[in-house]
Amino acid sequence: MNKIILIVVILAIAVAGGYYFGFGNQDETMNTENTEDDQNVEATNTPTATPTTAGEESGDIKEEIKEVIGSVKEFTVVGTPFKFTPAEIRVKRGDKVKIIFKNDQGMHDFVIDELSVKTKVLQAGQSEVIEFTPNQAGTFEFYCSVGNHRQMGMVGKLIVE
Numbered sequence: 001m002n003k004i005i006l007i008v009v010i011l012a013i014a015v016a017g018g019y020y021f022g023f024g025n026q027d028e029t030m031n032t033e034n035t036e037d038d039q040n041v042e043a044t045n046t047p048t049a050t051p052t053t054a055g056e057e058s059g060d061i062k063e064e065i066k067e068v069i070g071s072v073k074e075f076t077v078v079g080t081p082f083k084f085t086p087a088e089i090r091v092k093r094g095d096k097v098k099i100i101f102k103n104d105q106g107m108h109d110f111v112i113d114e115l116s117v118k119t120k121v122l123q124a125g126q127s128e129v130i131e132f133t134p135n136q137a138g139t140f141e142f143y144c145s146v147g148n149h150r151q152m153g154m155v156g157k158l159i160v161e
C-alpha cells in the first residue's frame with residue numbers, strides 16, 4: 001500500500017518536474033537557440049518588439065537632447081555661521097543648476113559674483129531657490145556677503161567641468 005502511494009508521489013513529482021522543465025526549455029529556445037522555432041518566435045515577437053525598440057530610440061533621443069541643453073542639477077545648500085554645507089558643488093557646463101539655499105542659523109545670503117547669482121539676505125529658517133546655467137568651465141567661489149562672513153570662511157566652490 002505504501003509503495004503505491006510512493007509511486008504515485010514520484011509520478012506526480014515527475015509530471016510536475018517535466019512540466020516545469022518543459023516550460024524552462026521553451027523559454028530558453030525563445031531566447032537563445034537558433035532553431036526553426038526561432039522563426040516562429042520572431043514572428044510572434046515582432047509586434048511586441050517594435051514598440052520596445054521605438055521606446056529605446058526615443059530614450060536615446062531624450063538623452064541626446066539632454067546632452068545638448070544640459071540636465072538640471074539640484075542641490076540643497078545649508079547656511080550656518082560660518083559655513084555652507086556642502087562647500088563644493090560640481091556640475092557640467094550647460095547644466096541648469098538649481099540651488100535651494102536654506103539658512104539654518106544667523107543671517108546669510110548666497111552669492112557667486114562671476115555668474116551674477118545672489119539671493120536675498122535670509123533670516124534663520126528661510127530659504128530661497130536660485131537657478132542659473134553656467135556656460136563657462138571653471139571654479140567659482142560662492143560666499144556669504146553679510147558682514148565679514150566671507151572672511152570668516154563662509155565660502156564654497158562651484159566647479160563647472
Ligand SMILES: [Cu+2]
Pocket residue numbers: 106107108109144145146149154
Ligand atoms: Cu553669512
